[in-house]
Amino acid sequence: MGHIPLSWYLILSAILFGTGIAGFVYRKSVITVFMSIELMLNAVNLSFVAFSYQLQRIDGHIYSFFVMVVAAAEAAVGLAIILTVFKNRGTLQIDEVDSMKL
Amino acid sequence: MNLWLIPFFPFAGFVLNGLLGKRLSKSIVSLIAVGSVAASFAFVLAVLGKVYPLNVPFSDHYFTWIQSGSLSIGCDFVIDRLTAVMLLVITGVGLLIHIYSIGYMAHEEGYSRFFTFLNLFMFFMLVLVLAANLLLMFVGWEGVGLCSYLLVSFYFKEKFAADAGNKAFIVNRVGDFGFSLAIFLTFILFGTLDFGHISSTVAGMPVETSAHMLTAITLLLFVGAAGKSAQFPLYVWLPDAMAGPTPVSALIHAATMVTAGVYMVARLSFLYDHAPLAMHVVALVGLFTAIFAATIGLVQNDIKKVFAYSTVSQLGYMFLGLGVGAYSAGIFHLMTHAFFKALLFLGAGSVIHGLAGEQDLRHMGGLRKAMPITFITLGIASLAICGFPGFSGFFSKDAILSAVYERSPWMFWVGAFTAGLTAFYVFRAFFLAFFGKYRGHHHPHESPLDMTVPLSVLALLSLVGGFLSVPTWLSGIYPLGEERTFPMVVSALFGILGICIAAWFYLIRPSMAESMKASAGPVYTLLENKYYVDELYTETIVKPVIGVSRSLLWRGVDEGFIDTGLVTGIARVVRGWGSLFRQWQSGSIRNYATWILAGSLLVIFVLGLFGDAR
Numbered sequence: 001m002g003h004i005p006l007s008w009y010l011i012l013s014a015i016l017f018g019t020g021i022a023g024f025v026y027r028k029s030v031i032t033v034f035m036s037i038e039l040m041l042n043a044v045n046l047s048f049v050a051f052s053y054q055l056q057r058i059d060g061h062i063y064s065f066f067v068m069v070v071a072a073a074e075a076a077v078g079l080a081i082i083l084t085v086f087k088n089r090g091t092l093q094i095d096e097v098d099s100m101k102l
Numbered sequence: 103m104n105l106w107l108i109p110f111f112p113f114a115g116f117v118l119n120g121l122l123g124k125r126l127s128k129s130i131v132s133l134i135a136v137g138s139v140a141a142s143f144a145f146v147l148a149v150l151g152k153v154y155p156l157n158v159p160f161s162d163h164y165f166t167w168i169q170s171g172s173l174s175i176g177c178d179f180v181i182d183r184l185t186a187v188m189l190l191v192i193t194g195v196g197l198l199i200h201i202y203s204i205g206y207m208a209h210e211e212g213y214s215r216f217f218t219f220l221n222l223f224m225f226f227m228l229v230l231v232l233a234a235n236l237l238l239m240f241v242g243w244e245g246v247g248l249c250s251y252l253l254v255s256f257y258f259k260e261k262f263a264a265d266a267g268n269k270a271f272i273v274n275r276v277g278d279f280g281f282s283l284a285i286f287l288t289f290i291l292f293g294t295l296d297f298g299h300i301s302s303t304v305a306g307m308p309v310e311t312s313a314h315m316l317t318a319i320t321l322l323l324f325v326g327a328a329g330k331s332a333q334f335p336l337y338v339w340l341p342d343a344m345a346g347p348t349p350v351s352a353l354i355h356a357a358t359m360v361t362a363g364v365y366m367v368a369r370l371s372f373l374y375d376h377a378p379l380a381m382h383v384v385a386l387v388g389l390f391t392a393i394f395a396a397t398i399g400l401v402q403n404d405i406k407k408v409f410a411y412s413t414v415s416q417l418g419y420m421f422l423g424l425g426v427g428a429y430s431a432g433i434f435h436l437m438t439h440a441f442f443k444a445l446l447f448l449g450a451g452s453v454i455h456g457l458a459g460e461q462d463l464r465h466m467g468g469l470r471k472a473m474p475i476t477f478i479t480l481g482i483a484s485l486a487i488c489g490f491p492g493f494s495g496f497f498s499k500d501a502i503l504s505a506v507y508e509r510s511p512w513m514f515w516v517g518a519f520t521a522g523l524t525a526f527y528v529f530r531a532f533f534l535a536f537f538g539k540y541r542g543h544h545h546p547h548e549s550p551l552d553m554t555v556p557l558s559v560l561a562l563l564s565l566v567g568g569f570l571s572v573p574t575w576l577s578g579i580y581p582l583g584e585e586r587t588f589p590m591v592v593s594a595l596f597g598i599l600g601i602c603i604a605a606w607f608y609l610i611r612p613s614m615a616e617s618m619k620a621s622a623g624p625v626y627t628l629l630e631n632k633y634y635v636d637e638l639y640t641e642t643i644v645k646p647v648i649g650v651s652r653s654l655l656w657r658g659v660d661e662g663f664i665d666t667g668l669v670t671g672i673a674r675v676v677r678g679w680g681s682l683f684r685q686w687q688s689g690s691i692r693n694y695a696t697w698i699l700a701g702s703l704l705v706i707f708v709l710g711l712f713g714d715a716r
Contacts, residue, residue: 025695033691098689 009050016043030085030092034078041071103149105162105179105232108189111142112224119221123214132204135217139200139224143193149181150190156183157578159298161234168237172293178234180297183576187433188231188365191440195357196224198556202448203349205553206455216256216347223249227358231365236285236295239366243281243330246359247274253354254346266345273339277329284322291315301372309376320373320380324387327363333421334391337414338636344406348451351406356413356447357440364420364436368429371580375427385425385506389513392418394633396523400530401629404461405450408531412487413443415524419502422517428505430580434572435498441567442486442495445560446528449480452549452557453535457542463534465542472546475554477536479561484532486564488525488597496597497568500590507589518593525600533608 016039023036045064052060086092115138123131153160159182168175181189200220207216223246230242247270255267285295292300310316327333332340343355354360367374367384374381392415399411416439423432454461456473470477486493489500499521507514540546548554573582607618619626628634686697 021699025692025699030691033695094691097691 006050006054010047013043013047013050016040016046028094030082030094030097033094034082037078038071038075041067103153103160103162103181105149105160105181106164107145108142108149108193108232109225109228111138111145112221112228114138115221116218116225119214119218123218126214128208128213131214131217135221136197136200136204138221139193139197142224142228143197146189146193150186153181156181156186158182161298173289175235175237175295177238178296179232180234181232183579184365184368184433185231187437187572187575189228191437192224192227192231192358195440195444195560196227196353198559199349199353199357199444199448202352202451202553202556203347205550206349206451207347208550210347212256216253219249219252219256220350220353223253223354223359227362230362234297236288236297239369240281240285243326243362243366244278246354246362247271247278247330250274250343250354250359253350254343256346256350260345263345266339266342270339270343273336274329277326277336280322280325280329281327284319284326287315287319287322291319297369300370304372304376307376309378311378313379316373317377317379320370320377321383323366323370323373324380324384327367327421328387329363330366331360331363331417331421332391332414333363333387333418334394335635337391337395338639340414341407341410341632344404344410348406348447348454351410352444352447352451355410356443360413360417361420361436361440364417364424364432367421367424368433368580371424371429374424381425381427383425384421385509385513388418388421388423388425389516390418391415392422393516393520393523394418396520396527398629398632399527400523401626402527403463405453405463405466405531405535406447406461408463408527409443409446409450412446412524412528415520416443416487419499419517419520422506422513423502426505426509426513428502428580428583430573430576431498431501431505431583433576434501435495437570437572438486438494438498438564438567441560441563442483442493445479445483445557445564446487448553448557448560449476449483452476452553453480455549455553456546458544460542460544463531466535466540467538467542468536468540469546470536473548475548475557479554479557480532480536482561482564484528486567487528488601489521489593490597490601491594492565492568494564494567496594497571499593500585501573501583503589503593504586505583507586508584514589514592518589518596521593522596522600525597526604529601529604530608533604537609538612 020036020040020043023039024033027033027036045067048060048064048067050060052058052064082092085097089097091097115134118134119126119131126134150156159180161178161180164177164179166174167177200217203216203220207213210216226242226245226249228242230239230246233239233242251267251271254270255264257263258267288300289295292303294300294303304316307316325336329336340355340360344351346355374384395411395414395418399408399415402408402411416435420432420435420439423429423435452473453466453469453476456469456476457466460466482493486495489496503514503517503521506517573580631637688694
């Protein structure tokens with residue numbers, strides 16, 4: 001893996017993160033938005049690991065594990081919310097779930 | 103020495119009965135209540151036996167209660183000869199009254215509540231007399247005030263009882279305010295509140311010839327004493343306090359709590375000795391209260407009211423004794439008064455019990471055959487309070503009047519005349535209740551054994567209590583006064599004269615009383631209405647306070663400022679800002695996402711511009 005320069009990883013990470021943002025902002029289905037969030041998290045993980053390898057330090061690995069744990073927990077909670085929202089409203093279209101105001 | 107065990111027993115009784123009383127049977131409740139006081143009494147005897155002859159005070163230090171800067175207040179108990187007298191009176195008379203209450207309260211609602219409060223009272227009263235510093239004494243002082251309130255308004259479903267409780271509590275606030283100011287001043291002057299330290303410091307100070315710091319302290323203390331011990335002008339609560347059950351009147355409003363002021367002045371005699379002006383005030387107020395209350399007592403028709411005014415009057419006597427420097431005579435009268443006044447009240451309670459709640463003297467009469475034990479014991483108590491030679495009141499009243507005679511003869515003559523009045527109204531009540539024809543409707547019956555036994559014991563004490571010479575016992579603390587024959591003979595003669603006049607009016611020529619009443623028209627009305635003092639207070643204090651409270655405090659401060667200004671005002675401001683910020687909350691998730699994105703970009707941008715992480 002030594003012949004692949006760090007910048008490539010970072011570019012890939014940035015592309016993934018940008019995709020995530022785009023999906024987060026523009027997609028209509030809650031599930032897709034949710035997946036976009038996971039995508040952003042993993043883009044960050046990728047850059048952590050890449051830096052960690054480049055600098056030959058363990059910190060980045062540890063952070064990426066933290067992110068994975070948080071992502072797993074978030075997935076569990078998020079999916080539960082999505083299920084409940086679907087049960088109560090019968091839709092997962094993000095624009096139709098807008099009653100959280102007075 | 104474990105002095106703390108003395109108040110601990112009643113406290114344990116209070117906790118047990120307070121928590122479990124409702125679920126326990128009446129006999130167990132009374133066993134706990136009476137047993138705890140009996141244990142306390144036995145322990146007092148054991149302690150006194152161990153420390154006899156108690157020539158030096160014995161003190162116990164438990165822990166430092168308050169420590170702040172130079173203020174250091176310990177939880178200390180001290181026992182000396184004065185405390186010993188008080189402990190014996192409180193636990194002894196208290197025990198008898200507890201036993202009596204078993205019979206008296208047998209058919210009443212709230213049986214366990216009654217004994218719970220009574221035990222709590224015993225606890226606070228014992229703390230009051232055992233305390234070795236002013237603040238701890240104040241704890242007991244306020245505690246007995248609380249119990250007095252709770253027990254006066256024991257029949258709280260009756261409006262007059264609840265009102266009487268409030269009156270007792272509120273009037274005592276005035277006195278307690280004076281007491282607390284005195285505590286502050288004492289700390290400023292002496293830097294300590296401990297009796298021993300104050301007494302040794304004050305010994306080196308000159309006697310104040312003009313009004314100064316010590317005079318201020320002692321006068322403020324006397325304001326407190328006047329509140330608790332029902333002296334003019336703060337006596338008004340005590341007659342109303344008769345709304346409570348009769349054992350309460352006997353224990354709290356005759357024998358123990360109302361004498362706390364007398365005890366306090368005697369305990370702080372070293373301060374009063376340095377403030378002659380305050381002493382003079384104490385004597386004058388005591389004398390005035392004695393004759394003032396005695397004249398009201400002449401015309402009361404409620405048997406308990408007669409004895410209530412008599413208590414006020416006798417407390418005046420005690421303060422008269424203290425005021426002329428005869429502290430031991432005051433304490434002596436406190437003790438004998440505890441015996442015969444408790445007996446008078448318990449006897450009255452026995453009569454009331456036997457007549458199913460009747461308290462009006464006009465509906466009694468001829469009861470001596472129906473209740474012989476009550477008749478004899480009440481007769482002994484009446485003779486004792488009149489100062490009939492040989493009975494306990496004779497010795498203590500004589501000790502006070504001898505000392506007064508030495509100081510100022512005119513005070514003595516007023517005091518002796520008051521003794522005559524006392525004899526008259528007590529025997530008036532006695533004759534009206536026990537002689538003549540029965541004028542009531544109920545069928546009178548003698549009280550049960552648990553009521554008559556305490557009556558008999560107290561009657562014995564009223565008979566021989568005078569031979570327990572308290573002034574001799576206290577001669578180490580207070581110098582002995584000189585015994586004089588002249589005041590003794592005069593006061594005894596006044597007493598006998600009073601009895602004779604009462605006998606003439608109410609036994610031999612019953613019509614005389616009515617014709618006297620008619621000829622003394624306006625004076626009689628004035629006395630019957632208690633000099634209109636209550637009405638005066640209503641007009642000058644109660645109504646203005648209620649008026650200001652209603653218009654300024656309620657409508658103005660509470661409704662105007664606090665309600666509309668603070669409570670709803672704050673809510674209005676918050677709602678206003680909220681409706682502004684609410685515009686952001688569109689409810690659309692996409693909107694939020696955009697805000698998050700913008701926010702993150704802003705953070706990154708700012709960090710890039712100003713942060714160190716370039």
